[in-house]
Amino acid sequence: MRGFTSLSAQAVSLLQDNIDTDQLLPKQFLNAIDRIGFGQHLFHDWRYLDDKEAVLNPDFVLNKPEHQGAEILLSGANFGCGSSREHAPWALADYGFKVIIAESFADIFYANCVNNQMLLITLPAEQIKKLSDIIATKPDSLFHIDLERELLTVAAIGIGFSIEPLVKQNLLLGLDRIGLTLTVQDAISAYEKRIPRFMRGE
Amino acid sequence: MAKTLYDKLWDAHLVTEIDGDGLLYIDRHLAHEVTSPQAFAGLRQHGRRVRCPEKTIATMDHSISTRSFDIDACGPQNALQLKTLVKNCNDNNIMLFPVGDSRQGIVHVMGPEQGLIWPGMTVVCGDSHTATHGALGTLAFGIGTSDVEHVFATQTLRQSKAKNLRVELSGRLAAGVSAKDIILAVIAKLTSAGATGYVIEYAGDTLQHLSMAARMTICNMSIEAGAKAGMMAPDQVTFDYLRDKPFAPKGDAWQQALDYWQTLYSDADAHFDKTIRIDVAALAPQVTWGTNPGQVMAIDGAVPDPASFSDAKQRAAASNALHYVGLKQGMRAGDIAISHVFIGSCTNSRIEDLREAAAIAVKGRVASTVKAIVVPGSMAVKKQAEAEGLHQIFLNAGFEWRLPGCSMCLGMNDDTLQPHDRCASTSNRNFEGRQGRGSFTHLVSPATAAASALTGTLCDVRTL
Numbered sequence: 001m002r003g004f005t006s007l008s009a010q011a012v013s014l015l016q017d018n019i020d021t022d023q024l025l026p027k028q029f030l031n032a033i034d035r036i037g038f039g040q041h042l043f044h045d046w047r048y049l050d051d052k053e054a055v056l057n058p059d060f061v062l063n064k065p066e067h068q069g070a071e072i073l074l075s076g077a078n079f080g081c082g083s084s085r086e087h088a089p090w091a092l093a094d095y096g097f098k099v100i101i102a103e104s105f106a107d108i109f110y111a112n113c114v115n116n117q118m119l120l121i122t123l124p125a126e127q128i129k130k131l132s133d134i135i136a137t138k139p140d141s142l143f144h145i146d147l148e149r150e151l152l153t154v155a156a157i158g159i160g161f162s163i164e165p166l167v168k169q170n171l172l173l174g175l176d177r178i179g180l181t182l183t184v185q186d187a188i189s190a191y192e193k194r195i196p197r198f199m200r201g202e
Numbered sequence: 203m204a205k206t207l208y209d210k211l212w213d214a215h216l217v218t219e220i221d222g223d224g225l226l227y228i229d230r231h232l233a234h235e236v237t238s239p240q241a242f243a244g245l246r247q248h249g250r251r252v253r254c255p256e257k258t259i260a261t262m263d264h265s266i267s268t269r270s271f272d273i274d275a276c277g278p279q280n281a282l283q284l285k286t287l288v289k290n291c292n293d294n295n296i297m298l299f300p301v302g303d304s305r306q307g308i309v310h311v312m313g314p315e316q317g318l319i320w321p322g323m324t325v326v327c328g329d330s331h332t333a334t335h336g337a338l339g340t341l342a343f344g345i346g347t348s349d350v351e352h353v354f355a356t357q358t359l360r361q362s363k364a365k366n367l368r369v370e371l372s373g374r375l376a377a378g379v380s381a382k383d384i385i386l387a388v389i390a391k392l393t394s395a396g397a398t399g400y401v402i403e404y405a406g407d408t409l410q411h412l413s414m415a416a417r418m419t420i421c422n423m424s425i426e427a428g429a430k431a432g433m434m435a436p437d438q439v440t441f442d443y444l445r446d447k448p449f450a451p452k453g454d455a456w457q458q459a460l461d462y463w464q465t466l467y468s469d470a471d472a473h474f475d476k477t478i479r480i481d482v483a484a485l486a487p488q489v490t491w492g493t494n495p496g497q498v499m500a501i502d503g504a505v506p507d508p509a510s511f512s513d514a515k516q517r518a519a520a521s522n523a524l525h526y527v528g529l530k531q532g533m534r535a536g537d538i539a540i541s542h543v544f545i546g547s548c549t550n551s552r553i554e555d556l557r558e559a560a561a562i563a564v565k566g567r568v569a570s571t572v573k574a575i576v577v578p579g580s581m582a583v584k585k586q587a588e589a590e591g592l593h594q595i596f597l598n599a600g601f602e603w604r605l606p607g608c609s610m611c612l613g614m615n616d617d618t619l620q621p622h623d624r625c626a627s628t629s630n631r632n633f634e635g636r637q638g639r640g641s642f643t644h645l646v647s648p649a650t651a652a653a654s655a656l657t658g659t660l661c662d663v664r665t666l
């Protein structure tokens with residue numbers, strides 16, 4: 001896997017609380033058996049006026065010409081709440097988002113994004129508002145995100161963010177988490193020997 | 203040091219630490235067709251095998267038909283997903299309860315009823331309502347597909363420890379009020395993200411009067427308050443429930459297990475980071491009015507005025523929600539007409555739920571303006587309900603009686619709503635478009651759903 005160190009990209013703002021996984025990727029796209037191609041269906045209900053995805057909703061922010069190519073998404077509190085479907089982060093990533101900045105994230109969604117090498121940044125509402133205003137005035141403003149220094153800069157302002165050391169390391173190195181756990185297989189085997197017989201559940 | 207139930211389960215499953223993360227051993231892994239195919243594919247790509255196939259049990263529930271046992275009934279893409287599950291389970295020696303099997307059911311209904319879930323276990327599933335199993339005194343939580351793959355390959359998960367939140371429930375429920383109303387009231391109080399970062403332990407004298415089904419209804423919706431998991435200390439009700447279940451421990455093992463299970467409770471002086479209290483005796487039936495599960499009113503109440511929220515964000519959320527669901531502030535719940543009723547889902551499709559609904563259904567007929575379906579949670583529930591004649595009560599009253607599955611809870615099959623349909627639903631999410639694009643969902647208890655089917659409006663079951 002590749003790691004994530006820094007990014008310079010346009011951002012788009014969708015300031016709303018409680019954006020849930022049904023909104024990110026509705027159920028009719030959950031019957032796939034692979035991980036590819038979900039980006040087309042991201043925000044399906046808001047992005048398209050029809051079920052066949054032939055008619056774009058011109059009012060939806062992601063459809064505005066000035067926001068094409070954005071790789072950073074700004075949102076409100078409790079982003080990604082709802083189901084555990086990893087299809088939601090797959091859709092965001094496939095669409096092209098690499099970083100999501102929000103006031104807070106739902107737990108399972110956060111873990112899923114970490115597993116997909118996406119950077120989630122938590123910032124207070126006022127700062128998100130400030131960033132959103134920058135986009136409103138100048139949609140092509142370039143956001144620079146430096147993960148190593150935990151610093152976001154745009155239009156002459158700099159905002160520090162903080163990220164859990166483990167998540168940071170995971171992103172920077174693009175680690176294979178399963179491979180990492182498999183290096184402690186002996187500890188797992190030792191644990192299994194300690195499980196009392198009556199709790200083995202076999 | 204005094205420990206909470208969560209602390210005890212955490213400590214008992216800690217294999218080791220990796221860079222400060224706890225590596226937790228997973229005792230039971232439940233799988234279904236939607237969140238597993240990419241995990242199996244990942245294993246294949248890396249040449250990895252399933253470490254403990256016997257600790258994973260799979261079922262079909264999300265993308266199946268509720269009208270036919272035919273695996274092809276919901277189109278080629280759903281069929282491919284279901285057939286992929288069959289192949290993956292065969293290739294990896296995993297026990298699967300396919301459509302039509304007497305043990306098949308919604309993953310969170312099937313697991314406990316087959317006796318696969320024991321107090322003291324860690325339980326995971328690629329499904330956010332895994333917290334259901336916490337009702338049996340387990341640490342149970344939902345995971346994404348990458349973590350499903352992690353569990354397959356290692357039988358462990360890397361976790362950071364959550365905080366402890368205690369929800370203390372006191373008093374006995376009044377007639378017509380049920381566990382669903384309790385959990386809706388809890389979510390309203392916590393708000394839809396209020397428990398993010400916490401594991402909830404439900405406690406208090408109310409619990410001793412609640413069946414396992416009722417307890418599962420409560421733990422099930424912990425995620426709707428943002429919690430990592432919800433759990434309850436096991437007691438005699440738990441042990442009696444589990445005793446003769448097919449996969450429960452037997453003989454000596456049962457006795458030894460019981461001795462251990464009786465140690466699973468929060469110590470009297472254990473520390474909780476947060477506590478909330480709810481007097482359930484004073485509770486009326488609850489119903490959601492908005493597009494998140496924290497937007498709740500009493501059935502004899504009215505849609506709130508967004509201006510009444512002191513918090514600016516809640517105010518905005520309320521007015522957005524009202525705009526979407528097409529309701530006006532001040533409308534009485536009882537004046538809101540519905541077009542559909544769905545009784546089912548992992549929240550409310552157990553035999554006890556169906557009995558509560560049938561006890562109301564027997565009093566009348568489904569209103570001509572309403573289409574109502576009852577979807578039992580599992581084949582075992584279906585069989586029991588039919589043995590008791592509940593299906594006949596439903597059919598006589600004009601409800602449809604369907605085959606087990608997730609059905610209209612999320613509508614991955616053909617059980618979906620059309621734009622502007624309005625549904626009184628016993629499921630757990632009222633997000634925009636959850637049951638079908640442009641449709642509206644009001645979350646309610648089985649009794650309220652049944653009563654609403656009869657009157658054609660959201661209905662206070664206590665007035666019937």
Ligand code: SF4
Nearest residue numbers: 331547548608611612
């Ligand atoms: S019934 Fe609904 S919430 Fe429960 S597992 Fe199925 S889709 Fe998920």
